Structure formats: structure tokens, C-alpha cells
Amino acid sequence: MQDNDLLASSAMYLHGKVNLELALLMILPGQDQTLRDMLGAHRPGHGLAGAFYTDPDIYALDVAAIFERQWIFAGATCEIPKPGSFITLTIGRSPVIVLRDRGGEVRAFFNTCRHRGFKICDAAKGHTPALICPYHRWTYRLDGTLANAKHMPADFDPAAYSLVPVHTRVVGGTIYICLADEPPDFAPYQDAMVRQLAPHKLETAKVAFEADLVEYGNWKMVMENSRECYHCATGHGELMRTFLDIYDFANPQDSQPIQDYWNKWDAAGYESRISEGPNYRAARLPLTGSSKSITMDGKPAVKRPLGDAPPDAYGSLRWVHYPSTFNHCINDYTVLVRMLPVGPEETLVTTKFLVDAEAVEGVDYDLDTLTKVWTVTNDQDKALVERNQIGVRSSGYRPGPYSPSLEAGIIKFIDWYRTKLGEYLERAH
Ligand code: FES
Ligand SMILES: [Fe+2]
Structure with missing residues (x-):
């Protein structure tokens, strides 16, 4: 050159x-x-x-x-509560199935048949006693081993044709997977989030509502938009009714309201401080004014709390893990956001609302109150990302x-x- x-x-x-x-x-x-x-x-x-x-x-x-x-956020353990429960997702070009096996372990496999490569499972979620490829009905056990393949020769060895496994980690009720043969070190993030998530008891939750949003922007554009609240004042009127913008505080540790809030979590024996590494950050911060939840009116959306927050400690644990997730645990619900790339200018953003498993819709919560702020906010962010993408596509972008x-x-x-x-x-x- x-x-x-x-x-x-x-x-x-x-x-x-x-x-x-x-x-x-x-x-x-x-x-x-x-x-x-x-x-x-x-x-x-x-x-x-x-x-x-x-x-x-x-x-x-x-x-x-x-x-x-990298480690990719897949979902929550409460989405696959029983042996045979599964969810599927596609990471770039690779469909993956995440399931609970007969022993109760969370496992993941490439969702690709070892016969001729057919995508085995097409459903987004469900329950099955075995994974049966619909093309020629090769049948796999929940541990990925091949149980049945008809019309193959006598010397065919099923043991050589198990589904290709995907690395899996469970972190405080959330599931991460990694497609690499040798995954990067997950321990620092895992250790931090096990502590941070302990009071939120996501293992005892259920998904009350889930929505997919296709954003016509590059995945980095979506992540960038999620990493700043510079746009919140003009872009997110509903969210900012209750959401504390951390960047109002040059040094959160020097802010008295934040100190008071952290002290309540300390007194309850929980992690209260910011956890941070090169690819993640978790921060527990109070809400604005007398708000108790991130809702349109600041009142809790769910009568039953999700987890074990100390009395009068109303705030949110917000955390990000590159490249695929940003989330919020509030005392009455948790919102998990997963973003997966679909194409150069297309990203799938999936939002899941978790509430206590015992909470009953129509009695303990209603979906509109639970989801309104984030549904509006996500739509606003989609519009921002897509308009940003249009501008960046221009030959005049600098x-x-x-x-x-x-x-x-x-x-x-x-x-x-x-x-x-x-x-x-x-x-x-
Ligand atoms: S491709 Fe799956 S059984 Fe043939
Ligand atoms: Fe936003």
C-alpha cells in the first residue's frame, strides 16, 4: 500500500x-x-x-x-422456569436456543441441526420435552445429545452429532451466552452483578409484558443513544417526571440525596455503590422528588414489590453491559432491554417487564400503568435513532x-x- x-x-x-x-x-x-x-x-x-x-x-x-x-444478554431465568422451557434469539447470523434441561440447568445451543443445518426451533419461546428438527426429524435431548436419527447406516454414531453448545452464565436471574470457543472473562461483571441484583430477586419474577421494537439504525447508534441523557430534557418528558439524571451531579458520591439513598441500602446489607468495568457500569440512584417508581405519576405500578428494597429507599438500579443490554430495577418492577443487530442499519430492541411472580394482572397491576413510560420512551428513542441514522448516512456527515x-x-x-x-x-x- x-x-x-x-x-x-x-x-x-x-x-x-x-x-x-x-x-x-x-x-x-x-x-x-x-x-x-x-x-x-x-x-x-x-x-x-x-x-x-x-x-x-x-x-x-x-x-x-x-x-x-462477547457475552450477550439472552433473557431472564424466569422465562424458562421448568425443564423443557426455552427461548430463542438470533445473534447476528446465528440462531440460538436457550433452555432448561431435565436437571434444571440453563443451557444454550446453536439452533442448527447437525444433519443438514436446518434451523430447528422457530418459536420465540415455548416448552418441549425434546428438540425435534422438523426437516427429517432428528431428535435431540435437552442436553443437546442426539437421541434419534432414522435411516442412518449401522456405523452412524449419534454421539458425534450433539448440538453445538453455547457458553452460558446465570447472573442474579439473568442469562448471558457467548458464541466464542473461548469466551472472555466474565467473572468481574458476574461478581458485581450478583451483588447488585441480590435484593431484586429476579429469580422470583415473571415476565408481565414483552415487546419487540425494530429500530432502523446501526446497533452502535442504539447503544450510543442509550448511554446519554443529554437528550432527555427535550426527548423524554414522561421519563423525566421521575428519573434522576446522574449527570446533574458531577460527583454522585458528594451528593447528599444520593449519599442518603446509598446509606439505606448499606444499612440493609446490600451493595449500594457504583460497579464499573471496561464493558459495564451499574449505579443505584434515587428517583426525583417523592417518586416511588418510574411511572407516569411516580406511584408504584405493582402492589407487590419485586425483591427486598429497604423501606423508603425508592430508586433504580440501572446497568449496562456492552454490547447488548441496558436495564433498570425499580422496587416494584424491572425492565430488561436487549438489543441485537439485524443488519447494518437495523437493530432489534426487546423490552421485558418483570414483576413478582405472585402479582396478578388486574389485581396487583395493570399493564398500561406498568408499561406506559417505557413504551413512550422507547418509541421516542426509536425516532431519535432513526433520524440520527439518516443524518449519519449523508455524505455531508462529519x-x-x-x-x-x-x-x-x-x-x-x-x-x-x-x-x-x-x-x-x-x-x-
Ligand atoms: S436438517 Fe435437521 S433433520 Fe435433516
Ligand atoms: Fe433516550
Whole structure:
């Protein structure tokens, strides 16, 4: 590759105008090097170039380098309460089934038949005593082993054709999976969230409501939008009735209301402080004024609490884990949000509302009160993401600077993303 070519491609990149396919053609062989150069040319504290939000090649790279290597939030254990209960999801190009086996363990498998690769299970959730591929009826046990394959020769060894397993971890009632052969270290996040989630008792919850929202924006655009409340004042009137914007406080630990709130959780013997690592952050913060829940009027949406919050400690545990989830535990309900990439400019955002398993709809809660704020907020965010995507797709887009205070969460996410992509390219080189 000539220096001039590199300069030209870097200049195109910096101006957000790069056509990656063209750039790759210009410099082949050496695609990895060009992408590394593009990452290296990133201006710290600024948005990514437009190609990172639109280009099919970079999208494929994101799937391979991020979603097929990192721990991905799959769902809640209460969604698969009994042996044979399952949920399915698709991570990039890979359908996965998550189930509870006969021994009660949570397991996950690639949802791909070992015969000719058919997608075995098409339902989003359900219950089954065995996994039967509908194509030629190869039948798998809940531990993934092949139980039955008719019309195969005498020397056929079923033991060699178990479903391909996917790594699984359970964290305080939530399930994470990793498609990589060797998953990254999950222990720091797992340890932190086991402590943070302990009072919320998500194992004793049920899903009261679930909604899928397709956002026509790149997955990073969705994550970025979730990482700042800079837009909350103008974009989220309903949410901001009760939601405390942490960035109102330069140092949360120096805020008396936050200190008082944390002290209540400390006194109850629970984790109260912020937990943070390169790919996650969990913070427990009070709500505004006399609000007791994140609802339109600040009153609890559910009569039965979900978990064990100390008396008069009304707030939310909000946490993010890159690249797939951001969540809120409030004293009466929890909202889990999972985002999965569908295409370069399409992301599936699934929101699940968890309430105590004993709570009865129509008696202890009504769905409209429970879901209103988040349904409105999610719709607002979808509109923001999609309009942002349109602007970034433009040949006139130039990556701008993030606010170091109000958009610190985005800066952290983009740094992590660039690091992970860089590591992948380094390994692939
Ligand atoms: S592809 Fe599954 S049984 Fe043939
Ligand atoms: Fe938002």
C-alpha cells in the first residue's frame, strides 16, 4: 500500500465519506491493516465515521468481532422456569436456543441441526420435552445429545452429532451466552452483578409484558443513544417526571440525596455503590422528588414489590453491559432491554417487564400503568435513532465531538468498541 493511498483513505474516513468497499479495493491485499488504520485515525472524543454505522463489511466485522465473541444478554431465568422451557434469539447470523434441561440447568445451543443445518426451533419461546428438527426429524435431548436419527447406516454414531453448545452464565436471574470457543472473562461483571441484583430477586419474577421494537439504525447508534441523557430534557418528558439524571451531579458520591439513598441500602446489607468495568457500569440512584417508581405519576405500578428494597429507599438500579443490554430495577418492577443487530442499519430492541411472580394482572397491576413510560420512551428513542441514522448516512456527515460530561458514557462505549475491534483485527492478521 502506498502512503498516498493510506492518506487518501484516512482522509476519506476522517470526513465520514469513506466507501469501505472502495477503500478495500484500493488497498488489497491488506484489508485488516486498512481497518486498523481507520480505527487508529479515530479522533478521541468524537463520533465514529459514517461507514461504521452503515457499511455492510463493517457490520459483518462487528458481528464476528463483537457479537460472536462477547457475552450477550439472552433473557431472564424466569422465562424458562421448568425443564423443557426455552427461548430463542438470533445473534447476528446465528440462531440460538436457550433452555432448561431435565436437571434444571440453563443451557444454550446453536439452533442448527447437525444433519443438514436446518434451523430447528422457530418459536420465540415455548416448552418441549425434546428438540425435534422438523426437516427429517432428528431428535435431540435437552442436553443437546442426539437421541434419534432414522435411516442412518449401522456405523452412524449419534454421539458425534450433539448440538453445538453455547457458553452460558446465570447472573442474579439473568442469562448471558457467548458464541466464542473461548469466551472472555466474565467473572468481574458476574461478581458485581450478583451483588447488585441480590435484593431484586429476579429469580422470583415473571415476565408481565414483552415487546419487540425494530429500530432502523446501526446497533452502535442504539447503544450510543442509550448511554446519554443529554437528550432527555427535550426527548423524554414522561421519563423525566421521575428519573434522576446522574449527570446533574458531577460527583454522585458528594451528593447528599444520593449519599442518603446509598446509606439505606448499606444499612440493609446490600451493595449500594457504583460497579464499573471496561464493558459495564451499574449505579443505584434515587428517583426525583417523592417518586416511588418510574411511572407516569411516580406511584408504584405493582402492589407487590419485586425483591427486598429497604423501606423508603425508592430508586433504580440501572446497568449496562456492552454490547447488548441496558436495564433498570425499580422496587416494584424491572425492565430488561436487549438489543441485537439485524443488519447494518437495523437493530432489534426487546423490552421485558418483570414483576413478582405472585402479582396478578388486574389485581396487583395493570399493564398500561406498568408499561406506559417505557413504551413512550422507547418509541421516542426509536425516532431519535432513526433520524440520527439518516443524518449519519449523508455524505455531508462529519463526526462531531461528544460532551465530555454528558456523553461520557458514549466515549467509554466507543473506546471499548474500538479496542475490541482492534484486538480482533490484530489476532486475524
Ligand atoms: S436438517 Fe435437521 S433433520 Fe435433516
Ligand atoms: Fe433516550
